[in-house]
Amino acid sequence: QVQLVESGGGLVQTGDSLRLSCTASGRAFNNYAMAWFRQTPGKEREFVASITWARSAYAADYLESVKGRFTISRDNDKSTVYLRMNSLRPEDTAVYYCAANTVGLASRVESDYPYWGQGTRVTVSS
Secondary structure, X not given: OOOEEEEOOEEEEOOOOEEXXXXXXXXXXXXXXXXXXXEOOOOOOEEEEEEEEEOOEEEEEEOHHHOOOEEXXXXXXXXXXXXXXXXXXXXXXXXXXXXXXXXXXXXXXXXXXXXXXXXXXXXXXX
C-alpha cells in the first residue's frame, strides 16, 4: 500500500507561480511512476504531467496546455514528486491530485494509477 500526501496549493493571481509537493510512502519510490491530475467541478479528472523511468533517465510527459509552464520533477531521496507551476492562468484552477503506480508505467490514464493523494486546491484569480 502506498500513501501519498500532497501540499502546496493555494490562492494566487494570474501569472504567479506555485509548487506542489507529493510525498509517498514505500521503499521503492525510485521505481514508481508518478503523475499529477487535476479536476474541476462537473468535469472528469484530467492528466497534467507524469514522470517515470525510461531507458536511462526519467522521462516527463505533459498535457499540451501546460507545456512550457509546468515542470514535474522528483527527489527520490525524499520520496517526493513536485509540480512547479509558472505563469498560472484562471483555467488552471482545480483540485490537483498526485497519483502513483508501482510498476513504472508511464500513462495518461487515470485507471493506471491505483494510488492517489487527497488533493490540494489551486485557485488562480484573474
